Amino acid sequence: MALSRQDIAVPGNPAHPARQSALSRKSARSPGRSSSRGQALAGLVLLAPCLLLVVVFFIIPLAMMIWMSFHEWPLLGEVSFSGLRNYGELWADKRFWRSVWFTMKYATILTVLIFLLAFPLALLVQRQRPGVTVMRAVFFLPVSIGMATAATLWVLIINPDVGVAGPLFQSLGLADGPVQFLRSANSALWTVIVMVVWKSVGFSMILLMTGLQNVPSDIYEAARIDGAGRFRIFRSMTLPLMRKTTALALILCVSGAMQAFDQFFFITQGGPRNQTVTAVYSIYVTSFSSYRLGYGAAMSVVLLAILVLLGIVQYVALRNKET
Amino acid sequence: MARIAKPSTTALRTNIPFYMTGAGLICIFAFPVIWVLAASFKTEAEGRGSPLSLIPSVFTLSKYTELWNSGAGAPTYILNSVIVSAITVCVTVIVSTLAGYAFARFRFPLKNTIFFIILMKLMVPFPSLLTPLFMVLQTIGLNNSLVGIALIYVTFQLPFSVFVMRNAMEAIPKEMVEAAEMDGAGVLSVLRYVLLPIALPGVATVALFAFLASWNEFLAALIFLSDGEKFTLPVMLLNAQTNFDAGVNWGAVEAGVVISMIPCLIVFLVLQKYYVGGLMSGAVK
Numbered sequence: 168m169a170l171s172r173q174d175i176a177v178p179g180n181p182a183h184p185a186r187q188s189a190l191s192r193k194s195a196r197s198p199g200r201s202s203s204r205g206q207a208l209a210g211l212v213l214l215a216p217c218l219l220l221v222v223v224f225f226i227i228p229l230a231m232m233i234w235m236s237f238h239e240w241p242l243l244g245e246v247s248f249s250g251l252r253n254y255g256e257l258w259a260d261k262r263f264w265r266s267v268w269f270t271m272k273y274a275t276i277l278t279v280l281i282f283l284l285a286f287p288l289a290l291l292v293q294r295q296r297p298g299v300t301v302m303r304a305v306f307f308l309p310v311s312i313g314m315a316t317a318a319t320l321w322v323l324i325i326n327p328d329v330g331v332a333g334p335l336f337q338s339l340g341l342a343d344g345p346v347q348f349l350r351s352a353n354s355a356l357w358t359v360i361v362m363v364v365w366k367s368v369g370f371s372m373i374l375l376m377t378g379l380q381n382v383p384s385d386i387y388e389a390a391r392i393d394g395a396g397r398f399r400i401f402r403s404m405t406l407p408l409m410r411k412t413t414a415l416a417l418i419l420c421v422s423g424a425m426q427a428f429d430q431f432f433f434i435t436q437g438g439p440r441n442q443t444v445t446a447v448y449s450i451y452v453t454s455f456s457s458y459r460l461g462y463g464a465a466m467s468v469v470l471l472a473i474l475v476l477l478g479i480v481q482y483v484a485l486r487n488k489e490t
Numbered sequence: 491m492a493r494i495a496k497p498s499t500t501a502l503r504t505n506i507p508f509y510m511t512g513a514g515l516i517c518i519f520a521f522p523v524i525w526v527l528a529a530s531f532k533t534e535a536e537g538r539g540s541p542l543s544l545i546p547s548v549f550t551l552s553k554y555t556e557l558w559n560s561g562a563g564a565p566t567y568i569l570n571s572v573i574v575s576a577i578t579v580c581v582t583v584i585v586s587t588l589a590g591y592a593f594a595r596f597r598f599p600l601k602n603t604i605f606f607i608i609l610m611k612l613m614v615p616f617p618s619l620l621t622p623l624f625m626v627l628q629t630i631g632l633n634n635s636l637v638g639i640a641l642i643y644v645t646f647q648l649p650f651s652v653f654v655m656r657n658a659m660e661a662i663p664k665e666m667v668e669a670a671e672m673d674g675a676g677v678l679s680v681l682r683y684v685l686l687p688i689a690l691p692g693v694a695t696v697a698l699f700a701f702l703a704s705w706n707e708f709l710a711a712l713i714f715l716s717d718g719e720k721f722t723l724p725v726m727l728l729n730a731q732t733n734f735d736a737g738v739n740w741g742a743v744e745a746g747v748v749i750s751m752i753p754c755l756i757v758f759l760v761l762q763k764y765y766v767g768g769l770m771s772g773a774v775k
Binding site: 203206207208209210211213214216217218220221223224225226227228229231232235288291296298299301302304305306307308309310311312313314315316319320321322323324326328329330331334335338365369370373374377422425426428429432433447450451454455460463464467468470471474475478 | 505508509511512515516519520522523525526529537538541542584585586588589591592593595596597598599601604607608611613614615616617618619620621622623624625626630641642644645646648652677702705706707708709713723724727728731740741743744746747750751754755757758759762765766769770
């Protein structure tokens with residue numbers, strides 16, 4: 168019922184020693200008795216359902232998104248080619264850029280907080296000892312709950328009539344009267360951030376824990392013999408050696424935060440005064456409230472470009488310098 | 491660092507700071523879940539009167555019965571969520587198993603390119619494709635349909651799932667496959683009787699991620715399901731708190747949160763080793 172190192176089933180990494188030899192690249196090629204043309208045919212037939220789904224629900228929509236962004240495209244009525252007009256309008260669209268800026272601010276604060284908390288948590292639970300499996304499971308439990316559900320849970324918690332946050336603040340002496348968690352843009356943002364940290368810090372924790380456990384333990388002995396202190400060992404040995412997992416945790420955290428929607432839609436509804444509207448939120452409003460699908464597609468293209476750019480920047484910055 | 495603490499009393503005593511921190515953190519992390527669970531069984535008056543208590547003085551199911559009768563009725567929404575999740579899990583497992591088998595065991599033209607295109611989807615945020623996906627669903631007549639959104643969920647599970655299944659099948663020694671082929675086993679019997687039994691942890695990982703993703707997804711369900719009879723649980727949660735005519739029934743919302751949350755918690759607790767295993771296979775590669 169709880170997470171322990173031995174219990175973890177890694178697909179593709181079976182513990183059986185006999186299988187280790189097969190992990191080499193060569194095993195990908197099955198010699199078999201069939202001819203190479205038969206091989207190719209069988210392979211493509213097996214892949215066909217996957218390819219069909221990818222083409223219909225990914226390649227075509229991706230191409231359509233770019234195509235639509237060059238059009239005036241209302242939900243009902245005439246579609247007309249408008250060239251780069253959507254992009255020109257978008258360039259000057261203060262509301263859109265404010266939502267992009269807000270999303271980046273949210274993503275930055277959230278990522279810093281999650282890493283500040285996930286690292287100590289990972290260090291706390293990395294070593295196998297009694298009780299640690301329960302801790303891992305409990306810290307990780309909120310990750311399995313959906314974002315919409317967790318956000319609704321927070322709506323209840325901060326509700327002035329039935330919620331627990333107000334009375335809790337009062338009994339801890341943090342507030343005198345009822346607390347208005349969503350009164351200002353800042354307090355609304357922090358309310359959402361606290362929820363998302365609670366909900367997703369366990370995910371980064373598990374990734375970082377994996378990274379910590381993959382650092383060979385004998386290097387610690389060597390470092391200690393050389394007289395390195397605990398912090399020094401962590402900073403100059405552990406951190407560089409788990410660069411790859413850290414990079415993965417960082418990229419997943421940032422790209423998740425940049426796509427934030429549910430949490431703001433449920434908790435703040437973009438308010439107060441549209442100050443907590445995220446990029447996806449403004450795409451949603453443009454496409455499915457104003458029904459300007461072409462303009463919404465142009466926004467999507469820009470958001471996609473920003474995300475790909477951010478991904479590349481992080482990848483380059485954290486890439487292993489030796490390789 | 492390599493020293494392993496034994497569960498003796500001395501170990502427990504020297505680790506007092508560790509256990510104090512752990513216990514404190516467990517309380518913080520578990521609090522919201524336990525609080526809403528308790529609140530959903532309290533009476534309306536007790537919920538407002540003593541929101542801090544974690545054990546209801548009177549147990550009542552009234553909030554659940556209210557939820558049961560709101561809108562199209564909670565059973566409809568639960569059934570919709572079950573249908574969408576079931577389709578997503580089954581189709582994801584079948585499609586990614588076949589594709590993983592193809593990538594792990596066969597040679598065909600453009601193999602690496604195709605694998606790259608499938609993985610590329612990880613870079614493209616799902617919300618940015620919503621507008622064109624809406625048009626695609628309309629064109630093939632699957633808008634406002636549970637099958638339609640399930641197929642979208644499947645497609646967005648595929649990069650991770652195909653990756654996991656390919657790794658799981660590559661790890662199986664080729665001698666086992668060759669022996670089976672020597673005995674005259676065909677392509678599908680090799681998969682069914684040789685590979686699948688060993689790759690089952692991979693299947694569990696894929697199924698678990700597909701379940702959580704489809705059970706919890708909100709934005710696509712909100713946009714693509716226009717008919718109130720077809721709403722899934724996350725959309726029901728939204729509707730329950732934006733009922734402006736009659737005022738919001740917060741008790742029913744509490745019950746709704748519990749009902750949406752419980753299957754995830756149970757499935758995760760039972761299958762958690764496959765969840766972490768899946769994350770690790772992604773992290774290590």
